[in-house]
Amino acid sequence: MKKKYGLLLAMLVAVLMMVVPLSNQHAQAATDDSLEKIQKKGVLVMGTSPDYPPYEFQATVNGKSAIVGMDVKIGQKVAKDLGVKLKIKSMSFDSLLVALQTGKVDMIISGMNPTPARRKNVAFTHTYYQGGYDIVINKTDTGKYKNKDSFKGGTLGAQTGSTQYNAAKKQTKNTKVKGMTSQSDLILALQSHKLAGVAMEKPSAEAYVSNNKQLAAIPSDFNMSASATSSAIAFRKGSTSLVNKVNKTVDQIKKDNLVKKDYLPAAGKYLKTNTVNTSMGHYWKAFLTGIEYTLIITVCSVFFGFIIGIVLALARMAKGGVLKTALRWLATAYVEFIRGTPMMVQVMFVYFGLGLFVNLPALTSGIIAISLNSGAYVAEYIRGGINSVDDGQTEAARSLGMSNGETMRFVVLPQALKNIWPSLGNEFITLIKDSSIVSIIGVTELIYQSNIVRSDTYRGVAPIVVIMVLYFILTFTASRILNYFERKMQHD
Template sequence: MKYFRWLSLTLVVMFLTLIGAPVLSQQVAAQDDNPSYIIATDTTFAPFEFQDENGDFVGIDLDLLAAIAEDQGFEYELRPLGFSAALQAVESGQADGMIAGMSITDERRETFDFSETYFSAGVQFAVLEDSEFQSLEDLDGQKVAVKSGTQGMAVAEELADEYGFIVTIFEDSVNMYEDLQAGNSQALIEDYPVMAYAAETGGIPLRFIGEQMEMADYGFAVKSGDNSELIEMFNAGLANLQESGEYDEILATYLGEIAMNADSEEAEATDADDAVVVADPDTTYVIGTDTTFAPFEFQDEDGNYVGIDMDLLAAIAEDQGFNYEVRPLGFNAALQAVEAGQIDGMIAGMSITDERRETFDFSDTYFSAGVQFAVLEDSEIQTLEDLKGQNVAVKTGTQGMAVAESVADQYGFTLTAFEDSVNMYEDLQAGNSSAVIEDYPVMAYAAETGGIPLRFIGEQMEVADYGFAVQKGQSSDLLALFNQGLNALKESGEYDEIVASYIGESQEAETEEAKADSAAVVADPDTTYVIGTDTTFAPFEFQDEDGNYVGIDMDLLAAIAEDQGFNYEVRPLGFNAALQAVEAGQVDGMIAGMSITDERRETFDFSDTYFSAGVQFAVLEDSEIQTLEDLKGQNVAVKTGTQGMAVAESIADKYGFSITTFEDSVNMYEDLQAGNSSVVIEDYPVMAYAAETGGIPLRFIGEQMEVADYGFAVQKGQNSDLLALFNQGLNALKESGEYDEIVATYLGETDVEAEEALTRSTNAFVSLIQSNGKALMNGLWTTLWVTLVSFAIAAVLGIIVGLMRTSGITALSIIAQIYIDIMRGMPLIVLAFFIYFGVPQLTGLQFGAYTAGITTLGLNAAAYIAEIVRGGINAVDRGQTEAARSLGLSQSKTMRRIILPQAFRIMIPSFINQFVITLKDTSILSVIGLVELTQTGRIIISRTYQSGSMWLIVGLMYIILITILTKISNRLEKEL
């Protein structure tokens, strides 16, 4: 009985144990000490930029740039990178500006600041002159060649379903035209002057079909918020060239009659666009609106419909001279009335969405606003997380309702829909609903003028443009009249007066207040954030020769933490493990050169962008592979979970290659160098850094693809304070210039030379040991320490389970057998993932990497030790048990005094063998961020790329250690 009391107590003890200021220029004048600007451009986009027979880059863009630079007196260096790479170079700050026949679009305005327009052109379809195709309808089932990332590609993708053609993408114009001439594609689409130039000078017999579409303006671009003086000089120089006539001469040099034709067509198109629509005095338009959507439309005390929408409509009608009748139908009824043709148009604070564009034609934007959640002022609800189990009131068919439906499951609330805003607010005040969501200005107006004590929670979401709407393809005159009138009101200032009469400075004040609130996040000095990161993703994160984690990400994080005053602990887990750790709540945030994608936004909240880069394919320098087309039948190495892997998977069928995935970059490059894979794909700066500093002779093929933004990530809906601190610190670093210094440390040429010197000094076998001895010994100590602790736990637990197996008590024996079968049947890596990631998600109980690693090894080894114990006990002659019992010894005394001493002598070799196995199993724990000996070797390889020498060193260390343990085992066996 004493034995079983001791066993029970030990089981309980074991269970508990396991259990990171813009300066405005006042004058556009180039000084003698102006810096030399780096200007990126395309390589093959004649007549805008191309190489002449002497190898010099010429064209409209380059001649304009040269003339403007001469006029303004600034110096520049030209970098012909290709269109996509030029975009990325400007975004990442590697180039100061870009001129490449680049269309000015709303999407690009989010990332770039543009000059005044220097050229305008539309895109058009073309076929070979002898082609049978006469119209776009004839393209059904045919292939259309496009150039990646261009306006032509966007138009082709938009029309592909309508006309039934297939889009084939090329990285440059030359390949696109070759594909057409080879007969692989039957048509192409590109900017009209480019194709006209190719047809006239390149001997390509093109014939245009259809009309020019998507007339766009070309502009010189810089990164948004940067190099404003360069934009101003470009604009000033462009104006001077246009005034002097030199601009026309440059165009005529390349376009000649083409320019005249294009200008004529453009003028005709412009005249058509600018033709003034005159209202018919005999026509009265019927306009539908909402009934209760203040401050846009509502009834005043006299019963008249007023508001921003109503006053704008009245002013526009007066300005344009048309008659109208207002029908206050309610939002949904107005939508249906426009669709049914019962009314001519609708103005009701209506968001312009892609879905609605399928049914309606919209005017120019007349207002922009986002939706936001609000509660009563005295509500206990402070954040969106507090809405769990609550009811949220929404207005049917609005953007607010759409947003609420999209986040209802995430925050755990239910919805109640109302036909108008009045009932929605009444439901809130009656206590039936705990929150409402609607357009911010509407709620702000209601709170300010309606006596509803609202308090906003969360931030504005889904900021959208409001537009006047008509049925698709109908009432184009009414739409034109509205746009003409709106422009006139904006020019005269009456538009601002109307908006101010209802909103005044309240919206601006609220915005400023919100900014102040967001800027007021202060770090808690008692909180230490745990930040996960990758282990081998230089130059973003890697270990230096002293074993410290450095890189762009690490230095940014340290600088931001210092600026904002928060404490943090870095957990180098590896990319995939870090992702899972954030999801499981094991870490508070993650910085690991992580691309911001729509898919990841579903799981994570991201900071502002801190870096931008694209992915690219690379081969060894002496490889015969020259283009992506040569990849057919080859193997491509990728890193699991990265943007490179996603891109490779998306084009694998197109180019006919297979994919091999690796957990880190080091193994990926080793596979390439070993010849198992012919190509790798990864973020361009990472491969460029590896090639320059790691001695890997890489050659890039194709162009950069999928340029993506990198962001700091937290679990969706969690750690908003940490995200705010990161954004505040990042902005501060950018303003102070420290951000640029950090990036330059790793990507600047000076540092590259230093890293090359470092690599040369650490490449030799002996030098590797000397330079990395401390890190290797730390890794060895971690391996030994984790092994010893886990084996001690395993020994105790294993002996207990082994004794249970041999106790003769059926229940204990079955429990022990089940435990052994589970532990022996489960792969160690699965057990490690379950304990480190699964248990926190299921129970909320969190483990550190060391605790999880020790627990994993302990539980696993205990099962094997239990079988060793069982085998040792069974190896003792049964006659000794019978003899002891005949002498009057109890079962427990017989076990302690007679059986176990002999059994332990038999078990010693097996125990030592299991200890060696456990020691080697520690290498698996690197998947949860434990930096033991094997992981230390991988980290050093990620910096030096000397895999052969390093694995030899690590292997020798294991051999020496295990040999010593084996000798000890043999000695003990002899002495006992």
């Protein structure tokens, strides 16, 4: 099954749950209106990670990229039986459980297995699919490997934290087990001979093998429990009425054998369609969309980050009474805290943490998080620039009758900006690349789009080369523009 949410996200959930009022939890337990809420809202938001064919993956449908697969079919069936519309929200698998617990999604259908550990945090329906595990290898190694015991002295790969990863660690001897975050990365590592094999679910293994003639699948022979090889739908804890209603749909799907009769064959058709044209030019619209969102995030973050930076810099330099001292300490604490925590954690906290109180879209959350992060660094650039301006400039302005505010606005800041322009330009270039972090919450920037193309085409290297070139074009162009204005400032 897919990987469990990592230690980092587990810690984040713990923090978020601590800030949720206990009275709300007791109220939910006392009155379960989960089914009524969904039907009243008229929309059922399904969270999924579309990198796991044939469960869920991206495909080109009528010229547009869409999320398809057997899990999507199940989601559509559930929504239809509830009498509501289905809305699919894409994000990394590690983020799904946090998204469910913070209300970003109403349910998870993403090849998730109902393990005892997960049942402590979410409610599961009856299982809708029972699978197994294979190991994908390079076809040239078919005679060399037979099962998990054949990899002694070699390296076996699996998704980090997944049940097959844990099984490989426990049930193999003298074998190095390497974890990665996505199936496409694992297949790329396999084809570049960094891995000898990749453990994954049988349907996924069959999907990759049927669409890549260089790969083959062998039995894993892992000793797995039923819960570790089955899939179920996850809902928030306490959603008893909703789970009971959806269980009727799940039972009907199993009774009519819809997964094998309809849903898997339909997914197979999309898998074949994906490999009809795998040229990178065929996906120019996806890359163009990625460039658009990357630029939107970068430009907005630079603008707001600059404003935040000015405020923080002035606050850090404030001198005098108690209020100014408090502002100085607060600004210093903010800068140190932001610079001392990873931007990825900040993005997740804004999206999921603020999601407890305000339901912010992923793009907005990404811009807010990157702006707040950029502001801390810009504040130090500006503070350094202000300090670099000779004190005589301030004294001259004051002697002309300018107030402190006018002196700062018309004399000091313009000169400081000229001095720190290279540093601000470097921050802009850095933000173009750092915008890729927001792909973890489902923002369709360049990294996200490249993962879509990799999922569509089963080609690992080509999409990476394309986005490397695109990032270089963006950063090089921005660098030339910034250098032009820097020369203009020097001449002035």
